[in-house]
Amino acid sequence: MFSYYLRLAWISILRHWGLSLLMVCAIGLGIGTAMTTVTVNYLMSANPIPEKSQQLYYVQLDSWDINDPFDDGLNPPDQLTYTDSSNLMRAKQAFRQNVQAQAFGVIEPADPEMLPLIVNGRANTADFFSMFNVPFIYGSGWSNQSDESKEFVVVLSKETNDKLFGGKDSVGESIKLEGNMFRIVGVIDTWQPKPRFYDITTGAFNDSEDIFVPFHLIADEKISRSGNTNCWKPTGDGFKAFLASECIWTQFWVELKTQQDKEDYLQFLNAYVEEQKQFGRFQRPIDNRLSNVMQWLETQEVVADDAQMMMAMSFMFLIVCLLNTVGLLLAKFLGKAPEIGLRQALGASKSTLFSQYIIESACIGILGGILGLILAYLGLKGVEGLYGDYMKGLASLDTNMAILAVVLALVSTILAGLYPTWRACNIQPAQQLKSQ
Template identity: 35%
Template structure:
């Protein structure tokens, strides 16, 4: 029986090709507009490491000076998401062998001229890098194409080693296995220990907000290498000081109360968080007693999701764009409903004749329902195709976003098709209702 109604639906579509095509195109455009914006917003708001949503935490120390302006969050004073070198070293040393901590890493930055050792000096390019600890890589599930992270021994000694991205590896070594090869960083020679494999966490949560949706930095070196070699680029480092040291040397900067380092930890279990917070509160109290932490504000930790929310790393205008796109879809469906009303009205004579020969209102509803279903499926598949083209166009326009943000996965594609079918079915209820209310007697008299 269903096949029979589908056959009737296809005959009806062929009889009114222009009207049917207009409905398909309206559904196609509406689905594409809504799914392009929804896909980008959905991919931007996904948790970067869902399996570690409770165990990975960013430390916030209440280290602001009483003279320092502070940011308010929800009407309350907010501790900085960065810390001083002294505090970072204290926290790192306190839990080197702690059963609470699975991984921990300090994160700093540096920028210098980079080239492969076989390249001439003229080929060197200024590149930004992260300075991290060995634990950074397993804590954030960084995948490797070649090699591995540097060893813990290299971490502790501050050896001149590096992990580079697959993108930089392609540029410097034509994509070949470069483990053991060397690159020049200014006047220093770095040995490559590993090459990351397309690591693009979205959003890029582990550093500052302004880098949330840009490609990760292409080089990472040990944090201790930065300290031992006094690698500091003022133009590339985000830091906040009440009073910048009068003697502008690297050692005085390290000894100052300038905050410039992020400190992330991964707990062995989410149940260990209260115990770690207890340690943090004790450290906070000690620093307040020593006169370092001057504000009456407790130190605390934030997980990745909380940190993303606090820093507003997900732009609010993306949510507005989604609402506008779905509003546009509703407008499209209202237009489609108007066309259906017109189409079904023009078929009132056919409806009257079918009713006269014994067809029930339910049979008429099935017939027009199948026609709506067929139109929505065609519009849904064409909408998927147009969505794909729209996302490809967005990649060329929104170049500041990673490419993976603008890629539709299977669940989203299924959602687009279901959305087309369900929304069309809902908006077709009124035209179908009007069609089945046709009186056979009045139509037969007019024939």
């Protein structure tokens, strides 16, 4: 019986192809608009490391000016000072801990025919790679002992390794970076977490770095630092004075296995701040925070309010399209009143008629969903072209979004067809037969 209803639906759609095309276009436009914004919001707010996001915590300490609170007092500073990061690293109170900052440098290739490469870097400590599940093609990250002995080691991205060594295993080779020789200990596979949760301050959707080097190289002035820096009082002259200042520019993450570990570490942070208060620091009330990955993304408003507003507006447009579809379906089904009256007179039940026309609505919905997928794809390409690299990796339909588009179109059209179908099924056969 279902196949018979499908055949009737197809015959009806072809017979009234103009009206059917209008409905398919209306649904397609609504679905395409909605899925474009839903996909962008979905990818922007996705969990970038679901296997560990509940164990990784971003550390915040309120070391700011007592008379001028950071972020109007709503949140503590979004980074730490070099002094605090160094002290927390030395304490080793977490299962794993990592201090990091953005850096850059120039690589001088061994091949004299190659031009020097300006690379974006990340200065971090050894636990960075294991904490964030960084994948490796060759080798691995360096050890904590390498941090302590201040070795000149480097991890390359796959792209950088391809440029310098043609993609071969370069572990054990050396490169000249900022005038110093660095030993390569590992090559990272393609790794582009979206959002780039480990450093929101320099761009949640930027690409990951070209090279990774030990954090001590910044303090030793062997590599140049970059990224966001905020200060609330003068730093003094020279780089050593800057390191000892109250300027915030480092990010500090810890890995804590259990809720008890988190509570213990928070107590440690409170005790640390109390100790620092004795030295005249941390004059504001204690406001130490540990935010897991998803909490940190929410705090930093990675998904902007205007993006959410655009998604809400796109769903309002979808509702308008569905209301138009209701009117078109009503006109189509009521136009079949003589046919419906004749079928009822021949013994067709209301449930039979209801099933037939709901299936016809569903077929129109599926066609609208397919058109919506095409429009959503074109819309996402337009968004990617408009925003460029910022939307790289965030403007593509995955399988989940494609299935959602078709299901949304199907369910929406069935709901839109309920009232027209109900009206059609309540046509009085005697009245229709008398008018013939």
